[in-house]
Amino acid sequence: MDKDVENSCWRCLYLLRRKVMTTNHEVHCCHLHFGIPGCENVFINEKACGNSPYHVSVKLGKTTTNSSCDVVVDNDLNLSWLNDQLPTSLHNYFELYLPYCFAYMYAKQYRKPYTTSHTAQSLDGCTATKSGHSKWIGNQQNLIHAHRMRALCDAVLIGKNTLINDQPKLNVRHVEGSCPKRVIIGGGEELDFSSLVDADPGIIIHATKSPYPHASLNTIKLDNQENENSLENLLCVLCKKFNIYSVYIEGGAKIISSFLQQKLLNVMQMHISPMLIGDGMRICSLPAIEEIKEAQKFIRGKFFPIDDEIMFVGIPQ
Known part of the structure; x- marks a missing residue:
């Protein structure tokens, strides 16, 4: 994986975790934009805007075949991919680290x-x-x-x-x-x-x-x-x-x-x-x-x- 892309992906996931822990509202969905170091964006419960080399849409809750998101994270923090267009290296990155961005929600529930x-x-x-x-x-x-x-x-x-x-x-x-x-x-x-x-x-x-x-x-x-x-x-x-x-x-x-x-x-x-x-x-x-x-x-x-x-x-x- 290109180092700049890897670093940008990491910053985006870390930013997502911080935003999930500090938001005052229940998180239903989020959009991640990354790929260029320093230009990472995370949108919680709102429509994403802007362009970036990579973007991933995440829905929280039950899997639905009608969803337009890329990945669903259920209440136990299991991932289900609906539209995976990421390179293998980035796919693995999300598989490994995305669940922990929502651990705060898991702990609050259980x-x-x-x-x-x-x-x-x-x-x-x-x-x-x-x-x-x-x-x-x-x-x-x-x-x-x-x-x-x-x-x-x-x-x-x-x-x-x-x-x-x-x-x-x-x-x-x-x-x-x-x-x-x-x-x-x-x-x-x-x-x-x-x-x-x-x-x-x-x-x-x-x-x-x-x-x-x-x-x-x-x-x-x-x-x-x-x-x-x-x-x-x-x-x-x-x-x-x-x-x-x-x-x-x-x-x-x-x-x-x-x-x-x-x-x-x-x-x-x-x-x-x-x-x-x-x-x-x-x-x-x-x-x-x-x-x-x-x-x-x-x-x-x-x-x-x-x-x-x-x-x-x-x-x-």
Whole structure:
């Protein structure tokens, strides 16, 4: 894809997200004009005007064959194309990122954030070595994709082990966009939050069973007992108290497995890199099954090219 077109498409989608979150009216349709950097336009609930190399009309709600729009986004943020004249690269771009522009509406309807997990894994399903080392399994384009996702979501979430092993920044550096709130699950006073504090002055939320005072943290007390509703309750608190309407879960495997088992994931993204790690950490630690029919399955699953690698994106059943 031409870089100018790609950058213009990104700016248009990011502008759409901001407009959807700040409009005072229910969004029924929108029109996106892009293709020339600096000339992007988004029209919400109004007739589009002007010319641009590319334009996409989006309708919110149920699919209808009589609609003159290009794509329909339903209440669960699934896309249905009615008139797709975009080049393949731009089509994939919209498939990947358009739903998150409307996550605010999803959260308002269901009273919980729209959740997406992302992992980079080897061909043999490892997300890290046995020691926890994982830099970098994915390629450069996957890193850029992760930063786009951070910019499109209100919060990025990791577990304590990811914080300890990677000391990540969890900010937006490789694309235009604002940094998300950062959410860490688990751990106590031994955790070092300096990588997050130094990277960005934004909100850091520590969800733990034993909160402790820290000048740079907002804390949420988790249930002391293991409770299958604890993560669901956490999502509700994030939505109601911190205005978090979309959550991007970057790890680790234990956290993602917990969200998956509790059926709290709207979308799973699995970047697959052409390497073999062997005896490493696996992407999921799900209970053993007896028959293949019991396996976790996905609907609307699709593979996307990420430069010279691929990423699977699917909705867990």
